Amino acid sequence: MSLINKMLQDLDARHGGEAARQGGSPVVRPVASSERFGRPGLAMAAGVGVVVLALGGVLAWRYLFSKPPAAPVPQQPAVLAPATPAPVPQAAVAQQAPQPAAVEALKQEAAKPPRKADAQPARHAVTPAAEQPPRKPATSERPARKAAATEQAPAAAKTQAAEDVGTQQRGETLYRRGLAALQEGRVQEAITTLEQAVLYYPRHDAARQTLIGLLIENQRAEEAMRHLQFGIGLDPRQVNMAMLLARLQLERGGAAVETLQKSLPYAGSNAEYRAFLAGALQHSQRHREAAEQYQAALRLQPQNGVWWMGLGISLAADKRNAEARDAFVHARATGMLTPELQTFVERKLQQLN
Template sequence: MSLINKMLQDLDARSSGAAASQGGSSAVRPVTAAVRPMPRVLLILAAVAGVVIFFVAAIFAWRALTRPSPSSLIASAKAAASISAAGIAPAPAAAATPTPAASAAASATPPAAPVGMQAPATEPAPKQLVAGPSPEAKQVPVGAVSAEPSAKAGLAEKRRAGPALRASPAPARSAIAEKDEARLRSDAGLNKAQQAENEYRRGLSAMQEGRVHDAIARFEQALAHNPRHEAARQTLVGLLIENQHSDEAMQHMQQALALDPAQAQMAMLLARLQMERNGPAIDTLQRTLPHAAANADFRAFLAGALQREQRHAEATEHYQAALRLQAGNSVWWMGLGLSLQALKRNAEARVAFNEAKTSGRLPPELQTFVERKLQQLPN
């Protein structure tokens, strides 16, 4: 209210200042408007509001009067504690008389032992008096009475936990699972070749985005649909080698050659990895040789592998076959000269080294190496 009063004082000060500047008297005030009678509708609304306020106040007063006092609650708690300690269960105010069938069933049912306690086998379980309408007192086992509150407490606990469990939200689905489901839906109805092509394209997209593991998985899935998808196989092998997974790459190449041994490039790549590990590179190449006899690169590669194993006679044959297909390769002339020199065929070796030297296509270090070999050959 202080802020409102301050605003009113400011307005009064402004009004007084304006009147003084106009030469008028500061005591002049605006004429009060004539008092109009209150409309009938407003009277009715005010009466209804009063009735509502009256009923609300009556409800709050009734709750306050019927609420138990703290002293009565404390007394009830003390009484319950004393009854529990004495082992006597309080009887209800209006207990129904048990029927003979119910009494017989109760006597036939063995009492349940309380949690953490077990009565001795040789002594009968202690009995507990229950007040009833009949003059004769009936006995019930202590265990049956003490187990009932714990059962009720467990039931109440389950009832409290039930809504919370039902209200707990389901775990959010991952984006990967949603993408997989969308992929499966998009591939529904397609044959294996079409599914393989779709997976191959997804692998290319993942590889371009830098998701290498996802790309590898997509290419492997493409090969699962179509093992003869050469583009997926070659791209997968390249990714595996680039990421230092040579063993897996070799397995994929062996599978590819088992399906189609005519893949000369795949055979040469597998043989190169096998040579680094002293593996059966020559066997790999020779299985593909019937399908690559007219491939100059393949024949020269096989010649180099044979030369590495000191099998110079076979290496000479394959170098010569490669040079018949592509005579201008100076490196192959040099390789042929080395195998001829190892076989003591010096004249033929000199011709081969001269061909390599005069071609002018050798790197400087190899050019020097060939010149030194020529000097070492006997005339």
């Protein structure tokens, strides 16, 4: 009832104001409570009241569902302050519902990808471990290290080559100085200078061989053997040094066979080397191996009577008398034996016959 009373008051005020502007009196005015009516008058008053209530209901319906009048534009600009928007009534939402065409346009606009300016990255976003890209191994340093090593290798090689050239030149100078001292008869000075030469340049074969020869001539066999062993250790292909060392070892009961066998792979077609190894094996009572080495040497030089004689001796010691007799016959047939060796071969043939 309060809402109805308010509408009535509004209507009364509106119409009263309109009549006052036109110079008349208001249509509806409050009835004073002091007026009294009779029974007929009371019936009329009741009828008039019903009509008034009906009219008020119609006016109230129109007022509720009619568009409210536009609010007057304020004279001063209002200052907008950030505030929480008030909730919109459902009736206003219903009245402002967009048309189908507008709805379709809104759908198309919503389907478009967001602009870069509007796309705000999420703060404190953590990528799951499964979605994180695999970390690549830190291999950028390896090419740099490899390049640095490649650049340093030529420099190191040049430095080493320069040092080698320097030591080789120093060794050659000392070798020539030693030869000059030897020619002048200063043997000890020559030996000392040659030792310095092979110390600066160990692969100076000529200086080492000259030094070994001087040491052997001066009865310094132990020193000579030491230089021979060092030279063979540097280069096992020095078969002549191996034979000389083995000869010195045979004289002193050393391991001559082992020395020769170490350099045997480098002997190749050296018949003298194989014959010398055969003599060292024969000296050690290893006659079967000695016979094999004599046969290898004779295949290279079949006209050597001394080797045929050595083969006959090892075959006879191994109880191979028929083969030994043939070997002694070949030794006599060569005609290269000395009278002493010829007499020895004849005596062996008589024993085997």
